[in-house]
Amino acid sequence: MSDHSHVDSKGAATAHAGHAHGVSADADKRWLVIALALICAYMTGEVIVGVISGSLALLSDAAHMLTDAGAIALALFAMRLAARPPRGGYTYGLKRAEILSAQANGVTLLVLAGWLAYEGVRRLIFPPNVEANLVLITALVGIVVNLVAAWSLAKANRASLNVEGAFQHILTDLFAFIATAIAAIVMLVSGYQRADAIASLVVVALMLKSGVELVRAATKVLMEAAPAGTDPDAIGRQLAGLDEVAEVHDLHVWQITSGQTALSAHVLVAPGGDCHAVQRRMQALLGSEHDITHTTLQVDHATAHTSLAIDASLPAEQHCENAHGPTHRA
Structure with a gap:
C-alpha cells in the first residue's frame, strides 16, 4: 500500500489519509x-x-x-x-x-x-x-x-x-x-x-x-487490539453498506499509541463504480463517525468472478487467497 493516492491500469486505488500523530x-x-x-x-x-x-x-x-x-x-x-x-x-x-x-x-x-x-x-x-x-x-x-x-x-x-x-x-x-x-x-x-x-x-x-x-x-x-468502544465488525458492515461497495475484507483497527487509532482495509468496488469516490466517502465516514483519520484503504474494482452472488447461499469467490479477518458484503 502506498503512502499517497495512485491509480494503476486496472483502476486500483490506494490512499493514506492525512492524520495527526501525537497525543x-x-x-x-x-x-x-x-x-x-x-x-x-x-x-x-x-x-x-x-x-x-x-x-x-x-x-x-x-x-x-x-x-x-x-x-x-x-x-x-x-x-x-x-x-x-x-x-x-x-x-x-x-x-x-x-x-x-x-x-x-x-x-x-x-x-x-x-x-x-x-x-x-x-x-x-x-x-x-x-x-x-x-x-x-x-x-x-x-x-x-x-x-x-x-x-x-x-x-x-x-x-x-x-x-x-x-x-x-x-x-x-x-x-x-x-x-x-x-x-x-x-x-x-x-x-x-x-x-x-x-x-x-x-x-x-x-x-x-x-x-x-x-x-x-x-x-x-x-497486541494491536481495537480500542475500547470500537467494533471492527460494525465498521466493516457500515463500510460495506455504502453505495457501489461490493466487499470489504482485511479490515484492521488498532492503536499506534494512546489516542491514535489506525485502520486499514481492502475494498472491492462494484463493476462500473468510482473507486476514488468510494474512497473519499469511506474516509469521510470514518473521520466523522468514528474519529479515525489515520487510514490506509486499498480500493480495487471487483470482477465478474469476485462480484457478489445473487443467491446469498452461494459464496462469492474470494478476491484474496489468504485474506485475514472476516469478509463484509453489502
Missing part, C-alpha cells in the same frame, strides 16, 4: 516535573518519620511514592522517546515507548502490592507499636502533597496511557495517605495497633485494581 505532544511535561519534585521531596521526609515511628503504613506509602517518582520519571523519558521522528526500521517512530512505560507502571503496582500484602498480613498477626502522632501528622501533610501532585498530573493530557499510568500511581498514593490518617486516628482514640496494617491492606486492594487496569490497557495496545 504525547499535548501532554504538558512541566506538570509532570512539578509533581516529580513534590513527590521526591516529601518521600525523603516520610522515610525518616516512618523509621522513627515504626509505622508500616508510612514506610509502605514511602515505597509507593518511590514508585510514583519512578513512574513520573519513566513517563517523562517515554515522552522524549515518543517525540523522536520515524527512522530506519521504526516506521512509526518510538511512540509505543509510552505504552511500554504504562505497562511497566502497572506491573510495578502489582509487584509492590504483593510485597505490601505479605507485610500487612504479618503485622496484622503480630502488630508492632506505632507512634500514632507522627503517623497522623505525616499522613495529613502527605494528603496535601499528593493532592497538589494529582492536580498537576490532571493538568497534563490523560488521554495518553503513559500519563494515566503516572496519574494512577499518584491517585493510589493519595488514597493510601487518607487510609493511613484514618488508621492513626483510630490508634490514638482506641489504641488498636492493627489499624496500621489494615490501612496497608486497603492500599494493596487499590494498587491491585489500578495495576490490573493499566496492564490490561497497555497489553491491548501492544
Whole structure:
C-alpha cells in the first residue's frame, strides 16, 4: 500500500489519509516535573518519620511514592522517546515507548502490592507499636502533597496511557495517605495497633485494581487490539453498506499509541463504480463517525468472478487467497 493516492491500469486505488500523530505532544511535561519534585521531596521526609515511628503504613506509602517518582520519571523519558521522528526500521517512530512505560507502571503496582500484602498480613498477626502522632501528622501533610501532585498530573493530557499510568500511581498514593490518617486516628482514640496494617491492606486492594487496569490497557495496545468502544465488525458492515461497495475484507483497527487509532482495509468496488469516490466517502465516514483519520484503504474494482452472488447461499469467490479477518458484503 502506498503512502499517497495512485491509480494503476486496472483502476486500483490506494490512499493514506492525512492524520495527526501525537497525543504525547499535548501532554504538558512541566506538570509532570512539578509533581516529580513534590513527590521526591516529601518521600525523603516520610522515610525518616516512618523509621522513627515504626509505622508500616508510612514506610509502605514511602515505597509507593518511590514508585510514583519512578513512574513520573519513566513517563517523562517515554515522552522524549515518543517525540523522536520515524527512522530506519521504526516506521512509526518510538511512540509505543509510552505504552511500554504504562505497562511497566502497572506491573510495578502489582509487584509492590504483593510485597505490601505479605507485610500487612504479618503485622496484622503480630502488630508492632506505632507512634500514632507522627503517623497522623505525616499522613495529613502527605494528603496535601499528593493532592497538589494529582492536580498537576490532571493538568497534563490523560488521554495518553503513559500519563494515566503516572496519574494512577499518584491517585493510589493519595488514597493510601487518607487510609493511613484514618488508621492513626483510630490508634490514638482506641489504641488498636492493627489499624496500621489494615490501612496497608486497603492500599494493596487499590494498587491491585489500578495495576490490573493499566496492564490490561497497555497489553491491548501492544497486541494491536481495537480500542475500547470500537467494533471492527460494525465498521466493516457500515463500510460495506455504502453505495457501489461490493466487499470489504482485511479490515484492521488498532492503536499506534494512546489516542491514535489506525485502520486499514481492502475494498472491492462494484463493476462500473468510482473507486476514488468510494474512497473519499469511506474516509469521510470514518473521520466523522468514528474519529479515525489515520487510514490506509486499498480500493480495487471487483470482477465478474469476485462480484457478489445473487443467491446469498452461494459464496462469492474470494478476491484474496489468504485474506485475514472476516469478509463484509453489502
